[in-house]
Amino acid sequence: MGRKILNRVIYVLPIIGVICFVVLVIYGYSKGIFHSVQSLQAFIKQFGEYAVFIFIFLQMVQVIVPILPGGISTVVGMLMFGNVQGLVYSYIGLIIGEIIVYWLARYYGKSFARLILTKKRYLTFEKMLDRPEKGIKKLMIVTLLVPFAPDDLVCLVAGLADLPFKEYMKILLVFKLWSVATYGYAILFLFNRFLIQ
Template sequence: MKRKNTRKVMNVTMIVITIITLCFVVYGVKNNLFSSQGSLETFVVKFGIWAPLIFMIFQAIQVVFPIIPGGISLLAGVFIFGPVNGFIYNYIGIITGSAIAFLLAKYYGTPLLEVLFGKKLKSKYLKWADNKKFPKLFAIAIFMPVAPDDFLCYLAGTTNMRFRSFLTTILLGKPLSIAAYSFGLNVALTHLPFLAH
């Protein structure tokens, strides 16, 4: 009975998260929130003291529904909150979103990947799911700044990988890639301002 109730709670939670996320995505598209870094900055800053929380929620959602390049939101975090706080908020938001993506994939399975991602990405990485060494491959990929992390988090959810193992991997692996994007892009735009236009 307890297990059945837990299952019901998980079902309701996943449905609520999906609905809230979809509503935000629709709102963002209609208001051009995802069109540029400037649009995102304007949206976040107007929330004042709540801006960090709103930004982390947004960062989590953009992992669950990867509709904009992650570099845009990472860089926005650094520009809005500074290098240190920006890195922290990016980290918390992305870890949260990655965990949600994993759990959604556990619940909905492979069909969810079919809806969210293109054929090229799937054909390249789907075979990893059948590899017994998937946890190691996943860990190596997460440590690499150029890996398609959002997709891999979903893919991990379709395997036998346990949530504890998944969470440990992203907690340890994400800081490097987040720092590389956040500070790397910040340095590039600081020294090469024409890239910002």
């Protein structure tokens, strides 16, 4: 019974995240927060020295339970702290999250995957598990290189496959930065083009 409720909560969280993001945009426009990058940064930075730690923590959680659509939280960090610093903070949070996902998958196995994935994504997940170690490595590299590919799902697969943690970390540390930077700058471009005048 408890697991069913938790599954529903995890399934509904991304939808709530999108709604919250839309509300935030509307609120931002009404208050002038989104009129410039400077006004948005000033608004978020009022939370002081804890803003960086809160952001990194949210990015970490984002990997396990996707609250916002991929890339949006990274852009928020870029707008808050500047492009380079925002990417670095986002990268740190996401790497920590991916490490946690790997070990949760190792420890709890498929039951953890069932808990956080929809039925459709779980079926995709099971198909990926059939690959040998080299296949998992290649798949992980490709999904990290291609923007908006399901790299979080592949990291979950790596936790259950025979891919050693050392190999997993090598691939993750090298290619995750490219992934974060690519979709971060792509969404930032769209944000600047269509939302901020």
